Amino acid sequence: MALTLEHVSKRFGSLVAIKDLSLTFERGAIYSIIGPNGAGKSTVVNMVAGSYTVTSGVIRLDAHVVSSLAKHQIARLGISRTYQNLRLFDGMSVLENLEVCFFTDSLPGLFRRGGHRMTKVERLKRCHACLHDFNLADVAENLAGDLPYGRQKVLELARAFVTDAPVVLLDEPAAGLNHTETKEMARRIASLKRSDRAIILVEHDMDLVMSISDRVDVLNHGELLYSGSPDAVRRNEKVQEAYLGTAAELDIVRKLTEGRRTSGGIRAHAGVVRH
Ligand SMILES: Nc1ncnc2c1ncn2[C@@H]1O[C@H](COP(=O)(O)OP(=O)(O)O)[C@@H](O)[C@H]1O
Ligand SMILES: [Mg+2]
Structure with a gap:
C-alpha cells in the first residue's frame, strides 16, 4: 500500500521542472523532499495533489491512478496538503477553517469515512479533537486571520490532518517560523507519524528534516540526486x-x-x- 511516482516528468514550456522521477512512499513513515530553490519540490507536491498535471509518467495511490484524476477526486482518495504560502480563510473562525475541509473541492477533503458520509456530529467531534490535538481550542472561535503567524501555520497543519487522510503533503510548514516555533513544529509533525499514514514533507530547515525523517529525497534541477536516511544524506x-x-x-x-x-x-x- 503506497503512493508511487513512476517516471514522472513535468515541463513548463521549455523548462523541465521534474525529469523522470520515480519514488515510493509507504504508510508509516515521514519522508522529506529537500533541494535548492527551484529544484522542483513544490512541483512534486502540486502534481501529487492534482494542482499540476504530469507531463509524462504515472502517480498511483495503491490501485488508483492519481495522475489522471481531478484535484477534488484526489482529495477524496485521501491525499491532503498544506501550501507553501498560507491559504487559510482569514474571515472565518479557526473551527470553521477545519470544518470546511470536509466539504470543499480545493482543500484537503475526505468526505467519506469507511464508505459512509460523515454526519455533522461526527465532523464536529473530529474538528474539536483536532483543535485539542493542535493546541487551538482556546482560539476556536477567533478569526483565523487574527491569529499570530505561528499559530496560523499550526492551523494550516491541522487542516491537512483533520480529515484523517492517509497521505499528507506538507510544503514548508516551518517557513517563517522562529527557532522555538520550528522546534515545536518538528515535535508536532513527528507526533503525527502513524502506521496508516505517509507524511511527505518539503522543508528548508535541515534540523527539522534531519530530526524527524525516515528517508530524505534530494532533488536537484528536477532530478533525484540522492535518496537515503538522514545520516546518509548528511554524508x-x-x-x-x-x-x-x-x-x-x-x-x-x-x-x-x-x-x-x-x-x-x-x-x-x-x-x-x-x-
Ligand atoms: N506554474 C508554473 N509555471 C511555470 N514555471 C513553474 C511553475 N511552477 C514551478 N515552475 C518552475 O519550476 C521549477 C521548480 O519550481 P518549484 O517546484 O516551485 O521549486 P522548489 O519548490 O523546489 O523551490 C522552477 O524553475 C519554477 O520556476
Ligand atoms: Mg517550493
Missing part, C-alpha cells in the same frame, strides 16, 4: 555540492557538513563560497 558529497553556490544556502551546507569535519573537499567548497 553524501553530491548533496552538499548541490547546495553550494548560493549564499542563502550556506547555512544548510553548514548544517549538512556538521559532524564530518574530516572532509577536506567539503570545507574547500564551502570556503570558496564564503569569500
